[in-house]
Amino acid sequence: MFDTNIVVIGNVLTPPEWRRTAGSNTLVANFRVASTARRLxxxxxxxxxxxxxxxxxxxxxxxxxGVASSVAVGDPVVVAGRLYTxxxxxxxxxxxxxxxxEAVSVGHDLSRGRARFFRTRAAA
Amino acid sequence: MFDTNIVVIGNVLTPPEWRRTAGSNTLVANFRVASTARRLxxxxxxxxxxxxxxxxxxxxxxxxxGVASSVAVGDPVVVAGRLYTxxxxxxxxxxxxxxxxEAVSVGHDLSRGRARFFRTRAAA
Amino acid sequence: MFDTNIVVIGNVLTPPEWRRTAGSNTLVANFRVASTARRLxxxxxxxxxxxxxxxxxxxxxxxxxGVASSVAVGDPVVVAGRLYTxxxxxxxxxxxxxxxxEAVSVGHDLSRGRARFFRTRAAA
Amino acid sequence: MFDTNIVVIGNVLTPPEWRRTAGSNTLVANFRVASTARRLxxxxxxxxxxxxxxxxxxxxxxxxxGVASSVAVGDPVVVAGRLYTxxxxxxxxxxxxxxxxEAVSVGHDLSRGRARFFRTRAAA
Numbered sequence: 001m002f003d004t005n006i007v008v009i010g011n012v013l014t015p016p017e018w019r020r021t022a023g024s025n026t027l028v029a030n031f032r033v034a035s036t037a038r039r040l041x042x043x044x045x046x047x048x049x050x051x052x053x054x055x056x057x058x059x060x061x062x063x064x065x066g067v068a069s070s071v072a073v074g075d076p077v078v079v080a081g082r083l084y085t086x087x088x089x090x091x092x093x094x095x096x097x098x099x100x101x102e103a104v105s106v107g108h109d110l111s112r113g114r115a116r117f118f119r120t121r122a123a124a
Numbered sequence: 125m126f127d128t129n130i131v132v133i134g135n136v137l138t139p140p141e142w143r144r145t146a147g148s149n150t151l152v153a154n155f156r157v158a159s160t161a162r163r164l165x166x167x168x169x170x171x172x173x174x175x176x177x178x179x180x181x182x183x184x185x186x187x188x189x190g191v192a193s194s195v196a197v198g199d200p201v202v203v204a205g206r207l208y209t210x211x212x213x214x215x216x217x218x219x220x221x222x223x224x225x226e227a228v229s230v231g232h233d234l235s236r237g238r239a240r241f242f243r244t245r246a247a248a
Numbered sequence: 249m250f251d252t253n254i255v256v257i258g259n260v261l262t263p264p265e266w267r268r269t270a271g272s273n274t275l276v277a278n279f280r281v282a283s284t285a286r287r288l289x290x291x292x293x294x295x296x297x298x299x300x301x302x303x304x305x306x307x308x309x310x311x312x313x314g315v316a317s318s319v320a321v322g323d324p325v326v327v328a329g330r331l332y333t334x335x336x337x338x339x340x341x342x343x344x345x346x347x348x349x350e351a352v353s354v355g356h357d358l359s360r361g362r363a364r365f366f367r368t369r370a371a372a
Numbered sequence: 373m374f375d376t377n378i379v380v381i382g383n384v385l386t387p388p389e390w391r392r393t394a395g396s397n398t399l400v401a402n403f404r405v406a407s408t409a410r411r412l413x414x415x416x417x418x419x420x421x422x423x424x425x426x427x428x429x430x431x432x433x434x435x436x437x438g439v440a441s442s443v444a445v446g447d448p449v450v451v452a453g454r455l456y457t458x459x460x461x462x463x464x465x466x467x468x469x470x471x472x473x474e475a476v477s478v479g480h481d482l483s484r485g486r487a488r489f490f491r492t493r494a495a496a
Contacts, residue, residue, distance in 0.1 A: 002328075002352055003161045004177050005253045006130045006207060007379050007452050009477045037127040037206070040288045051208035051226070053128050059483075066482030075489055078452055078477040080250075080379050082161070083130060083207070084175035099223045102175070104250055105381045105450040107479015108489040110438030111431075117447055119485040126452075126476050129377045131255050131328050133353045164412045183359075190358030199365055202353040204255050204326055204374075228374055229257045229326040231355015234314030235307075237367040241323055241356040251409045252425050254378045254455060285375045285454070299456035299474070301376050330409070331378060331455070332423035347471045350423070 003082040006101060008055065009109060010035030012075045016059075018068045029064035031071065032056050033079055056100045057081070062120065067106055076112040080105045127206040130225060132179065133233060134159030136199045140183075142192040153188035155195065156180050157203055180224045181205070186244065191230055200236040204229045251330040254349060256303065257357060258283030260323045264307075266316040277312035279319065280304050281327055304348045305329070310368065315354055324360040328353045375454040378473060380425065381481060382407030384447045388431075390440045401436035403443065404428050405451055428472045429453070434492065439478055448484035452477045 010033045018029035037050035057079055059067045071077065081103035090096050108115050134157045142153035161174035181203055183191045195201065205227035214220050232239050258281045266277035285298035305327055307315045319325065329351035338344050356363050382405045390401035409422035429451055431439045443449065453475035462468050480487050 002133045002159070003175070004130060004132050004159055005379075006128060007377075008128050009126045009452065035126070035128055037208075042288065042293060045293055051127065051206065053207060053209050054221070055209075055223075061483075063483035066484070066486055070482055070487045070489070074491075076491065078450055078479045080381065080450055080452065082175065083177060084161075085177050085179075097178070099179075104483070105479075106482045107450045107477075108487055110442055110478045111433075111435035111476070112438070113489050113491040114438055115442045115480055115490070116488045117442070117480040117485055118487070119446075119448065129255075131253075133328065164414065166412065166417060169414060169417055185359075187359035190360070190362055194358055194363045194365070198367075200367065202326055202328055202355045204257065204328070228359070229355075230358045231326045231353075232363055232365040234318055234354045235309075235311035235352070236314070237365055238314055239318045239356055239366070240364045241318070241361055242363070243322075243324065243361040250381045250407070251423070252378060252380050252407055254376060256376050257374045283374070283376055285456075299375070299454065301455060301457050302469070303457075303471075330423065331425060332409075333425050333427075345426070347427075 004084065006081060006083045008033055008035050008053065008079045008101070010053070010077065010079075012071055012073055012077055013054065015073050016067050016071050018064055027061055027064040029059045029068045030056055031067070033077060055083075056098070057103050057106070058100060059103045059106060063103060063106060066120075070108075071106070076109040078107050078109050079103050128208065130205060130207045132157055132159050132177065132203045132225070134177070134201065134203075136195055136197055136201055137178065139197050140191050140195050142188055151185055151188040153183045153192045154180055155191070157201060179207075180222070181227050181230070182224060183227045183230060187227060187230060190244070194232075195230070200233040202231050202233050203227050252332065254329060254331045256281055256283050256301065256327045256349070258301070258325065258327075260319055260321055260325055261302065263321050264315050264319050266312055275309055275312040277307045277316045278304055279315070281325060303331075304346070305351050305354070306348060307351045307354060311351060311354060314368075318356075319354070324357040326355050326357050327351050376456065378453060378455045380405055380407050380427065380451045380473070382425070382449065382451075384443055384445055384449055385426065387445050388439050388443050390436055399433055399436040401431045401440045402428055403439070405449060427455075428470070429475050429478070430472060431475045431478060435475060435478060438492070442480075443478070448481040450479050450481050451475050
């Protein structure tokens with residue numbers, strides 16, 4: 001079977017946090033993103049709010065660097081990645097399920113602003 | 125902003141249930157689907173299990189009919205649709221969040237079997 | 249960079265053809281699919297035809313078997329896979345470009361019919 | 373049926389060109405994007421080039437503004453949108469088919485650089 005591909009177009013809800021993993025010292029950053037779909041109401045002919053989505057986005061290595069240095073709360077973004085379920089046990093012993101995504105690409109949404117981009121020099 | 129498009133390739137976890145909505149008498153069916161990604165391990169060169177996903181799938185109108193009459197637990201399926209967050213309050217007053225998808229298309233995955241298909245006669 | 253993921257919901261245009269590759273004797277099937285988007289016209293409030301798409305779909309191994317034994321012209325299908333460009337030279341020496349997709353999953357669209365599915369017995 | 377959703381992660385091949393449509397004076401920008409998938413070779417254990425894709429991207433209204441003012445040749449980008457086929461007749465009367473995408477969002481890929489973003493002030 002295959003990865004569950006997903007694209008979220010929305011706004012950054014929380015400031016990106018980053019850390020290095022204990023074992024491999026790999027950089028990882030995460031933030032939450034929110035999206036509200038818009039749909040055309042057939043009866044009124046007006047655009048109205050549709051479904052909402054909020055999800056945590058995990059970014060690794062170079063993407064973590066780019067996100068940590070470039071993304072702030074409220075920024076409009078496009079996030080492409082894979083959705084998965086994480087199962088855990090809370091402090092009272094209850095089984096809980098969280099949905100998260102691992103991003104393969106994050107960018108500022110140019111339909112809602114302008115950007116100056118500084119490309120990373122490729123490693124030799 | 126836009127709908128959050130998602131495609132899940134996995135197996136049906138629960139028997140599809142269906143009902144009609146109170147107000148508009150619209151047919152709606154739902155089931156749960158599970159997917160496990162496979163990834164090539166760089167060190168061993170073998171395919172191993174990657175991320176897991178379980179999610180509830182809601183189907184409306186004609187898709188609900190097709191799903192209710194064709195899909196059973198364990199069937200391998202491909203599901204295309206939109207992901208969203210549903211917020212609710214549990215019996216103890218705690219705010220809870222669930223992720224669900226509204227399917228636009230569901231089909232049996234022909235990489236894992238064969239199918240005989242009977243097309244619905246289009247309404248006059 | 250990453251594969252270009254794509255999902256097509258449409259109808260089968262051509263009967264699936266299949267063959268075995270010369271070197272590895274791998275089964276491959278292909279067919280063409282057509283899709284027409286529908287969009288809500290803001291001025292009339294009616295649904296009208298939007299963009300069209302026609303594309304060749306290549307299926308490998310078990311998916312080729314399932315498709316070759318189950319899919320016929322006119323069938324409504326959902327196809328998930330990856331889009332790519334193929335460059336070639338025609339008989340007059342002109343450089344030509346074709347777009348094709350490699351499917352990871354194909355299924356009959358249950359919003360437009362019912363199906364009986366026979367699962368392949370997993371290899372021991 | 374539904375729009376054919378697609379996400380391309382790649383590099384800008386041509387400088388964005390923009391114009392206003394004759395009738396409605398709507399701003400539209402276009403550029404070409406190229407993407408090369410990477411895949412893990414099972415025999416050597418190394419990452420090698422996989423499929424290629426080149427496609428023209430059309431952007432409308434605010435997205436056209438953002439793209440025209442922010443995107444240059446060579447920039448790494450993530451593009452989410454819809455794929456469609458455009459049929460036309462060349463100067464010798466031959467029927468030709470082109471594939472294009474209409475973008476709903478374009479962003480600089482933060483896995484390959486850093487960005488400063490300036491949000492458009494929302495219209496009153």
